[in-house]
Amino acid sequence: MELDPLTLGALVALATILVLFSGISVAMGLIVVSVGFIWVFDWNGWFSVTLLPEILFGKLNNFALLSIPMFILMGAAVASSRAGSDLYEALERWLTRVPGGLVVSNLGACAIFSALSGSSPATCAAIGKMGIPEMRKRGYPDTVASGSIAAGGTLGILIPPSVTMIVYGIATETSIGRLFLAGALPGLMLVGLFMAWSIYDTWRKGGGEVLTPTVYTWAEKLSALPRVVPFIAIILGVLFALYGGVATPSETAAVGALLVIVVAVVVYRMWQVKALWTVLRDCTKESVMILLIIGASGLFSYMLSSLFITQSIAEWITQLDVNRWVLMFAINIFLLIAGFFLPPVAVILMAAPILLPIVAAAGFDPYWFAVVLTINMEIGLISPPVGLNLYVINGIAPDIKLQTILKGSLPYVGCMVVAILLLCVFPGIATWLPDLVMGPAIK
Template sequence: MSVLGIGISYGVATLFAMFSGMPIAFALGAVAVVFMGIYMPAASLDTVTQNVYEEMSSITLLAIPLFILKGAAIGRSRAGQDLYTALHAWLHRVPGGLGVANVFACALFAAMAGSSPATCSAIGSAGIPEMRKRGYSGGFAAGIIAAGGTLGILLPPSITMILFAVAAEKSLGRLFLAGIGPALLLVSLFGGYAVFRFRKEYAAASAAYAQSGATSAILKHDDFTFAERFNVLPRVLPFVILLTGVMIALYGGYATPSETAGLGGLLALLLIAVIYSVWRPSDLAPILKSTIRESTMLMMIIGMSLLYSYVMSYLHISQSAAESVVAMNLPRWELLAAILVLVVILGFFLPPVSIILMTAPIILPPLRAANFDIIWFGVVMTIVMEMGLIHPPVGLNLFVIRNVAPDISLSEVIWGTLPFVLLMMAAVVVLCFVPQISTWLPDLVMGPDGR
């Protein structure tokens, strides 16, 4: 059979396995093993476990379970709620300050935990009820948390970026730095929209009060004394210091990503033990179970995805696909647009981890040939994949919000997140015209890439 025929059958078999309801890791592994048995030497089947092990033995991947431990320690303590409370106390005088506080809380928590679902759950469990109690509409409140949670895959220690760095064979530290500027751009856009939407809902409530006397909780104002503002800081500052210390250790070259992740995980456990008295075995058991469960799931997906990519490469599917794309002679920006549309479509069905590991062998060679900065593209691709976290049918953050706030209908959540999807699209356009937003910080800290 020709390479084209093998490639088509490989893709069809993959879709069939995934839509059968089989877990993603087993679907990818099963397809890879079947095609190894059909098209590769029989002896290759004897090396499946060896191939998977070798692909997963990267020292960079060791950082994943350690960062997950750090995120679980913070996410399953009261750190997220206290962080939210502190920001609300300091931003309550800003119009829509509660919404802005939730955006900032999501950003800071994402930077500490590196996980979108953990961010949505930790901040949403406190933030959504508080916003609803103060008159925010359900869709607006849910949209803020769901969109803010997506920052978990853009801000370091993003697990998604770790995998992209491995797949693209690029510096993880440089990629982490490249994500900070775009993350601040998204935080600004989300915060600006929160203020705009609050003013709109406030004006509607004021008009209703003027016409019928019907009052709304959104018209009421919170007030905090300086003493109350400073009283909330002692529990939050240690975690902010931990975040700062981890960043300095990583970007200052004092520790490798794996060492940084290990240090961050141990310090997070120490902090929750000291601040929240979470040190008993019964208290630590949920944290460790969550870490093991999520780490095992991710490492299984990574291992099988890399085996899947290895089979694609051996059968020349990825090389032929890349050559076909190059042969189309698309102008470089049309090539980028086509690839990003592909990523959006895949985001309808697949999580970011699978998208990166399955598409990297195909899309990176044409992008290099078109002279795109791969670090910059990794950031842009991550933002595009963020959209997949808040739009159906996969939309992982949507379902996390539904668990946190079951009284808000799924349709409300989806409509509430739509404006944030548009803001992410706008951020991608801005990054295309002003790539320095992403590249200036890594070039400043680590020097020019020499790309």
């Protein structure tokens, strides 16, 4: 069946949207679309379909993929312990006298916990269970209490070590270590923007600290650190091993996961078989889901390439006589819309291999683009219609309406847009640290 590749690409896009909206899993949806279009439109027909199992498993035959379940195991161990509440309590003791300090401490706890867990929902649940009731008790508006936690939970996909960055690196064959470094300063910048807005919003609305903040002694402040410092030390150790050339990302992730489990067992007494089984079960479920999506995306990419759709789209875009920033604006709009409906991993695996050659041809740095893409995915996590974090917060505090949570999270979407604009004006925010530590990237 003969069709123009661009027309065929439009049909693939439409079919993919319809299949994924049917409620089928992302991995199975990509497999169905890939098999269907190869069978109908590939001139090799059934013979090409028989190659798909080999392509799927070949996509998973990558040593770097071992780092994904290891980092997820690291996060599952943290999420199953009291680490979230301890982080919250420690930061609350140290920042209680800062204006809007409770919101700031919640965002700080979200940043550290999400870096450890790499899971946005887990961060919202762990920090939100403690932080939201306490902020409401202190007189903070529901919009501030719920919106700050929903936004803070998104930070884990940007701040290293990030599973999302690992997936991007595998999909685009770029350096995972350099991607981690590229996300570090933008991640801290985003935390700063969130905190600045939260302090201003609290002051503007006159909310917060209706109750007199508890005054903690130095002994009480210091006593909160022993449970928190080991986890922070593990993060720093993982990053040092990775960037110091001590180990590969997969080896570093394995050691990090082992250390987190040891700390969880020693500090939180998680030696019961039931507790460890819960950690392994949660890790396995999430790892299998991500790896299936990665394998299915390999089929999807093969289908696009074999039908000459990828090549035709790239050629069509390069022939457009438009300013490169207009092109980047259009790409951002596409990513934003895709992030509203699909999880970050799915968007990256489907879109990054197609977009990266176009972005590189337009003169943009691929590691800078990874950060911009990831921030777009963060926006999707707190935006309807999917907005996973919004529903997690609603589950924690069901008496807070979903509309109120959305209203509270929208200013943080604005902070993310500001972050993207700052990255466009000052790309060095993303590229300076990787170039400093690892040398300039080979273009």
